[in-house]
Amino acid sequence: MNKSILFVNRPKGKPSLDDFKIVEEDDPQPGDGELLLKSVYISVDPYLRGRMRDEESYIPPFELNEPLESMVVAEVMESKNEHFKRGEYVSGMLKWKEYQTSRGNGLNKVDKNAAALSAYLGILGLTGLTAYLALEKIGNLKEGETLLVSGAAGAVGSVAGQIGKLRGCKVVGIAGSDEKIDHIEFKFGYDEGINYKSTDNMAEAIHTACPDGVDVYFDNVGGEILDAALANINKDARIINCGAIASYNEKKIPTGPRPEGALIKNTALMQGFLIRDHAKDFGLAIRQLATWLQEGKLRYDETVVEGFENTPQAFLDLFDGKNQGKMVVKV
Known part of the structure; x- marks a missing residue:
């Protein structure tokens, strides 16, 4: 069974674990033009707190009883899309699910040999x-x-x-x-x-x-x-x-x-x-950051939390300063 993390309550003040629910569902099956993705790393970020409010903003709020989403690095487990191959890795805005399907829109391929996969959610993300x-x-x-x-x-x-x-x-x-x-x-x-x-x-x-x-x-x-x-x-x-x-x-x-x-x-x-607002500049910026990283001119920290079910707690820990550098969950 596939696991998914739902947003079930809009918090008043600081969020708690009661605002999340882990559910099991049937394994997804890709249709024509789709990919089957396995989440590898999930990004948790402070800005997600804003999406928990039911108010107009630069990005739509999370819907109650639906999965949350953030940037995720995922492995392509099966592909019925000519632009992606099985075994490739991608990053993009995806649901908090262990497995999910996608048509590939908004996904970017990442090279696990050029940098650690988690880096694509942090210093190269x-x-x-x-x-x-x-x-x-x-x-x-x-x-x-x-x-x-x-x-x-x-x-x-x-x-x-x-x-x-x-x-x-x-x-x-x-x-x-x-x-x-x-x-x-x-x-x-x-x-x-x-x-x-x-x-x-x-x-x-x-x-x-x-x-x-x-x-x-x-x-x-x-x-x-x-x-x-x-x-x-x-x-x-x-x-x-x-x-x-x-x-x-x-x-x-x-x-x-x-x-x-x-x-x-x-x-x-x-x-x-x-x-x-600056997506058109991502390519040039990533190349410059990657160059500095390869030259040893940039360093980075990350806090890696193990286990998909610990994603909500990792998010909550951001507000207590328990992370050093980028906080990610290794699924």
Whole structure:
């Protein structure tokens, strides 16, 4: 029997295991033009929390009593589609199922000999692409500038910091433990780190770490840390709004300092970034990331959780910071 993970309850605040249900169903059979796919790695990401709300957004919400979906690396077990062969590996937005069929739309072939299969969900997947393209499209980094990154030990933040160093910037990272600060400095080359959990005054801590001010702020968390970063931005600074995990589980939208004063005074740009808007640039970006990776100029972390049935818990663990780098489930 095939296993599938259903979304059965819209959470109020932080999600729990009660919001998911594992069911068994008949094994799928591919029809003409279809593939039979076996999930190998499943990506769990904070943005999935937004799809649990029944509200209009840039992507449709999850339907109750239907399988969730995210990026998955899968093996082609059987093919009735001329564009794919048995034994090939693909990545794409797929259901949380052990086995499923697909017509191949939106699937990209991946080479298991070029990189570990899980890397196509991380540094060579949407997280690496997000870091690279957000800095290219909005960050517009210049040599000698200061780049500040929140969520610096995470999958996106760790790549963003390394790209900043490759572009000749001073890079300061914000993370949630002394261990993570040591890690981003020694493994990813950050010049300095700030542990926000042990810091009473974030604006002052950012000022100390960035005495020349912040030229580019790569924001993965939002909330009070964004407020503190805005208090330290330079003339013509660029703020990339990539994530807001600090408020994902809030029942009401929190109110904080208003940003317009800092933006006007510094003629700064603050812009949201959605990776799905830049699909036409994926090919070039992946080639650059892969080149840096092969040259040893990029490193990455991943947290691998074993077992398909542990996918919901792996997702929940993101909100407690239990991952180091990209969180994936090995089916």
